[in-house]
Amino acid sequence: MTNRYERLKMQRRMQRRIRLVVEERRIAFAARDPEPDFDAEATMEIPPLATQRAIGRVKLQQA
Incomplete structure (x- = not known):
């Protein structure tokens, strides 16, 4: 067992x-390096779906 002085010494170390x-x-x-600036107000183009896509087991019909 360590005495009080040794415990204090270990804690300080x-x-x-x-x-x-x-x-x-x-x-x-x-x-x-700082991360590149991110503009939360910037818009982003989302390309239209070229073909029909299925989500899960339900097919989406293009209108």
């Missing part, structure tokens, strides 16, 4: 390691 890992990850995340 573990906390220091955790802080170092968190800082490392923060730096790595900040250094990443």
